[in-house]
Amino acid sequence: MVSTKGLEKYYLLGTKKIHVLRDINISIPKAQFIVVGGQSGSGKTTLLNIISGIDRATAGDVTVAGESLTSRDEEFLSDFRCNHIGFVFQSYNLVSTLTVAENVAFPMEWTRKPSQEIEARVTELIKTVGLEHRLKHFPSQLSGGEQQRVAFARALANDPELILADEPTGNLDAKNAAKILEVLQLLKSKGKTVIVSTHDLEIRRLADQVIILKDGKLASTDE
Ligand SMILES: Nc1ncnc2c1ncn2[C@@H]1O[C@H](COP(=O)(O)OP(=O)(O)O)[C@@H](O)[C@H]1O
Numbered sequence: 129m130v131s132t133k134g135l136e137k138y139y140l141l142g143t144k145k146i147h148v149l150r151d152i153n154i155s156i157p158k159a160q161f162i163v164v165g166g167q168s169g170s171g172k173t174t175l176l177n178i179i180s181g182i183d184r185a186t187a188g189d190v191t192v193a194g195e196s197l198t199s200r201d202e203e204f205l206s207d208f209r210c211n212h213i214g215f216v217f218q219s220y221n222l223v224s225t226l227t228v229a230e231n232v233a234f235p236m237e238w239t240r241k242p243s244q245e246i247e248a249r250v251t252e253l254i255k256t257v258g259l260e261h262r263l264k265h266f267p268s269q270l271s272g273g274e275q276q277r278v279a280f281a282r283a284l285a286n287d288p289e290l291i292l293a294d295e296p297t298g299n300l301d302a303k304n305a306a307k308i309l310e311v312l313q314l315l316k317s318k319g320k321t322v323i324v325s326t327h328d329l330e331i332r333r334l335a336d337q338v339i340i341l342k343d344g345k346l347a348s349t350d351e
C-alpha cells in the first residue's frame with residue numbers, strides 16, 4: 129500500500145543543511161496498522177506529510193496505492209489525497225468558518241458526490257465519532273478533543289483506503305483519547321491501512337508494525 133525507497137528530506141537554512149530524513153526504506157502492506165514512534169524532532173510529521181503528498185521528499189521515491197508520488201504536480205496530488213488518503217493533523221486544521229457538518233461534508237463536495245449521499249454520510253460519520261449533538265457548531269465552540277474527532281470524521285469522508293494520523297491523541301484528555309482509540313480500532317477491523325505517529329501505548333497495542341525514527345533514520349528501538 130505504501131513504500132518508500134531511499135527517501136531523503138533536508139531543509140536549507142541559509143547555507144546550513146538540516147537533514148530531517150535519511151535513507152528511509154519502508155514497505156507497508158494493505159490493511160496493516162502502523163505506529164510511527166520516535167522522540168520529538170525525529171521526523172515523524174515530515175514522514176507522514178511526504179507519504180500523504182502534502183510535502184515533497186528531497187530525493188528518493190514514495191509509492192502509495194500503486195502510484196508514484198515523486199514527480200506529480202500539485203493538482204494530481206490534491207486530487208489523489210482527496211480520493212485515497214485521510215489525513216488527521218496534530219492541530220486539527222478544521223475550517224473555522226464552516227460548521228461541524230460542513231467540515232465533514234467538504235471532501236465529498238470536492239469530489240462532487242451527490243448531496244443526498246453527502247448528507248447520509250455526514251450523519252453516519254458524526255455518529256461514529258459521537259458528536260451528533262454538535263452538527264451545527266463551529267470549531268471554536270468545541271473543545272480540542274471534539275475538534276480532533278471532527279477531524280477524524282472529515283478524514284474518513286471519502287472512505288479512503290489509507291488513513292494517516294499525526295499524534296492524534298497528543299493533546300487530548302482521557303475521554304477524548306478513548307474515543308479516538310475506538311475509531312482507530314474500527315478502522316483496523318475494517319481492514320484499512322492506518323499509519324499513526326504516536327507515543328500513546330494504547331494505540332501502540334493495535335500495531336502490526338512499529339517504525340521508530342531516530343534523528344531521521346530508521347532505528348530498532350526508541351532509545
Ligand atoms: N520547514 C522547516 N524548516 C527547517 N527545519 C524543519 C522544518 N520543518 C521541520 N524541520 C525540522 O525537522 C525535524 C523533524 O521535524 P518533525 O518532522 O516535525 O519531527 P517530529 O514530528 O518527530 O517531532 C526537526 O528538527 C524540525 O526542526
Ligand SMILES: [Mg+2]
Pocket residue numbers: 172173174294
Ligand atoms: Mg510531529
